[in-house]
Amino acid sequence: MRRLPLSPRRLDWIITAILALGAVVWLLSVEGRQGIGRDEAQYFRAGERYWGWFSELSDNLAAGHPGRSFTASDIDRYWGDNAPDHPVVMKVLYGISWRAFHTCHCTGATRSLHPVPIRARHRTLPLFARESTAFRFPAILFAALLVGMVYRFARRWLPRGPAAVAAVLTLAQPHFFFHAQISCFDAPIATMAFAVGFAYWKSLRDWRWGLATGALFGISLGVKHNAWLIPFFLVAHYVWMRRGDLRARRLPRVPLAFLAMLVLGPLIFLAHWPWLWVSPLARTRAYVERHLEHEHYNFEYLGFNFNQPPTTTKMKWIRATAPFVETGLTVPVTTLALAALGAGLLARRRRGAPVAPESAESEARPAGHPSSLRPSWLRPGADVDRAPGAFVLVQTLGPLSVLAVPSTPIFGGVKHFLAAMPYLALLAGLGLDWLIRVAAEGLPDARAGLRRAAPAALAVLVCLPALVETRRSHPDGLGHYNLLAGGFAGGASLGMNRQFWGYSVLPMLPDLDRRVPENRQFFWHDVLSDAIWMYKRDGRLSLEVGNTGFGEEGIARSEIGILFYEKHWAKYEAWFWQYYGTTKPVEVRAREGVPLVTLYRRGVR
Amino acid sequence: MTFRPSRRQLTLGAVIVVASLAVVETTVALVAPALAPTDADWVAAAAAVRAGFRPGDLIVAAPGWADPILRVHLGDLIPPEVAARMDDDRFARVWEVSQRGAHAPAAEAATATVARDERFGRLRVRLLERPAETVTYDFVAHGADARLTRRDLRGGVAACAPAGDRVNCAAGGSVLFRRQVVEVEQKLREALLTEPLANAALAIEFPAVPLGRALVIATGLHDTWMRKAARGTVEARVTVGDQTTELPVTDDDSGWTRTRIDTSARAGQTLPVRLEITSANPYDRFFAFAAEARQ
Numbered sequence: 001m002r003r004l005p006l007s008p009r010r011l012d013w014i015i016t017a018i019l020a021l022g023a024v025v026w027l028l029s030v031e032g033r034q035g036i037g038r039d040e041a042q043y044f045r046a047g048e049r050y051w052g053w054f055s056e057l058s059d060n061l062a063a064g065h066p067g068r069s070f071t072a073s074d075i076d077r078y079w080g081d082n083a084p085d086h087p088v089v090m091k092v093l094y095g096i097s098w099r100a101f102h103t104c105h106c107t108g109a110t111r112s113l114h115p116v117p118i119r120a121r122h123r124t125l126p127l128f129a130r131e132s133t134a135f136r137f138p139a140i141l142f143a144a145l146l147v148g149m150v151y152r153f154a155r156r157w158l159p160r161g162p163a164a165v166a167a168v169l170t171l172a173q174p175h176f177f178f179h180a181q182i183s184c185f186d187a188p189i190a191t192m193a194f195a196v197g198f199a200y201w202k203s204l205r206d207w208r209w210g211l212a213t214g215a216l217f218g219i220s221l222g223v224k225h226n227a228w229l230i231p232f233f234l235v236a237h238y239v240w241m242r243r244g245d246l247r248a249r250r251l252p253r254v255p256l257a258f259l260a261m262l263v264l265g266p267l268i269f270l271a272h273w274p275w276l277w278v279s280p281l282a283r284t285r286a287y288v289e290r291h292l293e294h295e296h297y298n299f300e301y302l303g304f305n306f307n308q309p310p311t312t313t314k315m316k317w318i319r320a321t322a323p324f325v326e327t328g329l330t331v332p333v334t335t336l337a338l339a340a341l342g343a344g345l346l347a348r349r350r351r352g353a354p355v356a357p358e359s360a361e362s363e364a365r366p367a368g369h370p371s372s373l374r375p376s377w378l379r380p381g382a383d384v385d386r387a388p389g390a391f392v393l394v395q396t397l398g399p400l401s402v403l404a405v406p407s408t409p410i411f412g413g414v415k416h417f418l419a420a421m422p423y424l425a426l427l428a429g430l431g432l433d434w435l436i437r438v439a440a441e442g443l444p445d446a447r448a449g450l451r452r453a454a455p456a457a458l459a460v461l462v463c464l465p466a467l468v469e470t471r472r473s474h475p476d477g478l479g480h481y482n483l484l485a486g487g488f489a490g491g492a493s494l495g496m497n498r499q500f501w502g503y504s505v506l507p508m509l510p511d512l513d514r515r516v517p518e519n520r521q522f523f524w525h526d527v528l529s530d531a532i533w534m535y536k537r538d539g540r541l542s543l544e545v546g547n548t549g550f551g552e553e554g555i556a557r558s559e560i561g562i563l564f565y566e567k568h569w570a571k572y573e574a575w576f577w578q579y580y581g582t583t584k585p586v587e588v589r590a591r592e593g594v595p596l597v598t599l600y601r602r603g604v605r
Numbered sequence: 606m607t608f609r610p611s612r613r614q615l616t617l618g619a620v621i622v623v624a625s626l627a628v629v630e631t632t633v634a635l636v637a638p639a640l641a642p643t644d645a646d647w648v649a650a651a652a653a654v655r656a657g658f659r660p661g662d663l664i665v666a667a668p669g670w671a672d673p674i675l676r677v678h679l680g681d682l683i684p685p686e687v688a689a690r691m692d693d694d695r696f697a698r699v700w701e702v703s704q705r706g707a708h709a710p711a712a713e714a715a716t717a718t719v720a721r722d723e724r725f726g727r728l729r730v731r732l733l734e735r736p737a738e739t740v741t742y743d744f745v746a747h748g749a750d751a752r753l754t755r756r757d758l759r760g761g762v763a764a765c766a767p768a769g770d771r772v773n774c775a776a777g778g779s780v781l782f783r784r785q786v787v788e789v790e791q792k793l794r795e796a797l798l799t800e801p802l803a804n805a806a807l808a809i810e811f812p813a814v815p816l817g818r819a820l821v822i823a824t825g826l827h828d829t830w831m832r833k834a835a836r837g838t839v840e841a842r843v844t845v846g847d848q849t850t851e852l853p854v855t856d857d858d859s860g861w862t863r864t865r866i867d868t869s870a871r872a873g874q875t876l877p878v879r880l881e882i883t884s885a886n887p888y889d890r891f892f893a894f895a896a897e898a899r900q
C-alpha cells in the first residue's frame with residue numbers, strides 16, 4: 001500500500017483539524033451539564049423565531065408570493081425579537097442548527113412551548129437528543145474554529161508543539177470554556193475578532209487578505225457590537241508599524257484592508273439583519289444607542305456591587321483595575337506565567353528579527369522583484385517590519401483597556417474581553433517555545449533521549465493545570481478563580497462574582513422536579529421563563545412544574561423557591577424570610593463549599 | 606564570595622520555576638475540592654452547637670459567605686431578628702462555625718475568651734464568651750410606639766396618623782413607616798423603614814425610652830435598585846431629652862453607619878427620643894434605621 005506523502009503543510013492541516021475536532025468533542029461532551037442563562041434562553045427563542053421567518057419565506061415562495069415575507073409587519077413579527085439588542089448572525093445559525101439537528105418531539109406535550117407554531121413533526125438529522133444542544137452547536141463550532149485559527153496563526157511564528165499548546169490554552173481557561181459552549185455571542189465574537197486580526201495580519205503582505213478582512217469584519221459586526229472596537233486596535237497597530245512614515249512627515253497609505261472594512265463592513269451588516277431593512281438609519285441608530293447607553297447591570301467585584309459608573313476617585317481606581325485583576329485571577333497561572341515570558345520575548349525582539357527562530361522565513365520580507373518592497377496600499381507591510389509585538393500587545397491589552405474605563409459597564413466580567421484571550425494564549429505559546437529551547441540547550445549532549453523528550457514533556461506539563469482547572473470549574477466556570485485567588489472559595493472571599501443570569505440551577509433540577517406538589521407554585525428567581533421552557537422541552541423538567549413569576553409577588557405566591565447568590569439579590573432573601581416564615585433553607589447548591597443557589601420551602605422549621 | 610548565576614543557569618531556573626508552577630497548580634486543582642467541608646462535617650458541627658446552645662446566643666459562619674449553609678443546619682436557631690441584627694454587641698456568647706482559617710467579625714473581639722474549640726472534619730466550632738451590652742430599649746421592636754409628625758419649612762407641625770404600613774401626615778401626603786428586614790449595602794438588617802418628606806422634616810418620636818449609658822443608632826438607605834435610581838442624601842438628627850446629635854449624612858455609599866451617643870448622664874432616666882429626618886431630594890430614598898438604648 002502506498003503511503004500518502006505527509007508534507008509539512010498537510011501535517012499542519014491535520015493538526016489543525018485534530019485540535020478543532022478535539023474542541024468540539026470536549027465541548028459537546030460537557031455542555032449538557034451547563035445551565036441556561038437568561039441571555040441564552042432569549043437567543044434560543046429568537047433563533048427559533050428567525051427560523052420561522054425562513055420557513056414562512058419558503059412557504060411564500062412555494063405559493064408564489066415571496067414579497068409577503070418582506071413586508072414591514074412580517075419582518076418585525078419574526079426579526080423584532082431581541083432587537084435592537086443584538087444582530088443576528090449567530091442567532092440565525094442557532095436557529096438553523098436547531099431546525100436541522102434536533103430530535104423532534106415537537107408535536108408532543110411540549111408543542112405549546114415553542115415561540116412559533118409547530119404545524120407538523122420536523123424532519124431533521126437528529127444528531128442531538130436535547131434541543132438546547134442543537135442550538136448550541138454553532139457556538140461550539142465557532143470555539144473550535146478559534147482553536148484551529150490560533151494554531152494556524154501561531155504556526156507562523158512557532159514550531160508545532162508550542163503552537164498546538166497555544167491553541168489548547170485558548171480553550172482551557174475556565175471562564176472562556178464556560179462561554180464557549182453556550183449559544184451566546186461572547187466566544188463567537190472572540191473567534192471573529194481573531195479571524196479579522198489574522199486576516200489583517202496576512203493582508204499586510206497579500207492584497208487578497210485585505211478583501212477577506214473586510215468581509216470578516218462585516219460578519220463580525222453581525223455577531224456582536226464588540227466588533228466596533230476591532231478597527232481601533234488594527235489602526236493603532238498599523239500606525240505604529242508605519243511610524244517611519246510619520247517620522248518622514250508623510251501620512252501612511254490607507255491599506256486595502258481598512259478600505260474593505262469601511263465598505264464591506266456596513267454593507268454586510270445591513271444586508272444580514274432584516275430588522276434593519278424596514279428603516280435602516282433609524283434602526284441602526286437605535287441599535288448603536290442601545291449599546292452606547294447600555295444599562296449598568298449589577299456585578300460584584302472585590303466585594304463591591306457595581307451597578308453604575310463610580311463617582312468617587314477611590315471607586316474609579318478600583319473599578320479601573322477590574323479587567324486586569326479578573327484576568328489575573330481567572331486565567332490559569334501557568335498560562336499567565338508563560339504569557340508573561342512570551343510578552344517579554346516580544347518586547348526584547350529587535351526590529352526585523354524573527355519572533356522565534358522558526359519564524360525567520362515567514363517573517364522575512366518578501367523576496368523577488370524590488371517592486372514588491374515598495375510601499376503599497378495593497379501590501380502595506382511589505383517594506384517594513386510588521387511589528388508583531390505591537391500587534392499582539394494591542395490585541396491583548398486593547399479589549400482589557402476599554403473595559404478599564406470606569407464608565408464602561410462590567411456586568412459580564414471576563415466575557416467582555418474574551419477577545420484578548422487567544423492572543424494571551426499565543427503569548428503563552430511563545431513563552432513555551434523559549435522554555436523548550438533553553439531546556440534543550442541546557443541539557444548535556446549525553447542526555448540525547450531526555451533532550452528529545454523534553455519538548456513534549458514540557459508542552460504536556462504546561463497544559464495540565466489549564467486542563468485540570470477547566471475541568472474542575474465546569475459547570476460553574478463563572479464562579480471559579482485560579483491558584484492566586486484560591487479557587488471557588490478564594491474568589492468568594494475576595495468578593496468576586498460567582499455567577500449571573502440564573503444558569504447554575506441545572507444540577508438541582510432532578511431534585512426540584514421531585515418536590516411535588518409544592519413545585520406547582522415555584523419561584524424561579526432569575527431563571528427566565530424561556531429557560532424553564534427549554535428545560536421542559538429538553539425533558540429535564542416536568543411540564544407541571546409551575547412558575548409564580550418575578551419579584552416580591554412571585555415569592556408571595558409560591559410554595560417553594562430558589563435564590564441565586566449575587567450581592568444585589570439580598571432583598572429577595574428577606575422576602576423569603578418574610579413570606580415563608582423561616583431563615584432556614586432546605587438545600588444549598590454549593591461548589592467546594594461556596595453557595596450558589598439556595599432553596600427555600602414555605603414553613604420549614 | 607558571591608554567587609553570580611550564569612545566563613544558562615538563569616534560563617534553566619526559569620524552566621524549573623514554570624515547570625514547578627505547573628505541578629503545584631495541577632496538584633492544588635486536584636486536591637482543593639476535597640478541602641471543602643462535607644455534609645457530614647456540617648451535621649456534626651451543627652449537632653455540637655445545638656447541644657450547647659442557649660437562647661440569646663449568636664451563631665455565625667466564617668467566612669460569611671458560608672452563612673446560607675450554616676442556616677440549612679441551624680437556621681431554626683437564627684431567627685430573622687438575629688440573622689439581620691443591627692450589630693453583634695448585644696451577644697455575650699458567639700458560636701463561630703469556621704473553615705479555611707477564617708474568623709467572623711463577631712468572634713474577633715479582643716475581650717472574648719474561647720470557651721470551646723473543636724474540629725469537625727474541615728469545620729471548626731468555637732464558642733466565644735465576651736462582655737456584652739445589655740439592651741434597655743430596642744427601637745425596632747417598639748416601632749409601634751413611635752409617634753410621627755411633619756414639620757414644614759415655616760415651622761408648622763402636623764401629626765401623622767398610622768395607616769397600615771404607612772402614615773398619613775396632614776397636609777403632607779403619606780410615607781412608609783414599618784418594621785422590615787431591609788437591604789443596606791447588600792446586607793440584611795432588621796430596621797424601621799421610612800421615607801423623607803418633600804419640603805418638610807419627618808420626626809419620629811419614641812415617647813418613653815429607658816436610657817442606659819449609650820444610645821446606638823444605625824442608618825442606611827434600603828434597596829440596591831433605589832440606590833441606583835437616585836442620588837439624594839438624607840440628613841438626620843437625634844434628640845435625647847434636650848441633647849441633639851447630628852448623625853452622619855446618609856447617602857448611596859454610606860452603607861450601614863452606626864453612631865454611638867453617650868447618654869451616661871441620663872442613665873436610668875426614661876425620656877423621649879426623637880429622630881428627625883430631612884432630604885432636599887427625597888425621591889426614591891428609603892431610609893432605614895435601627896437603634897438600641899444600652900446599659
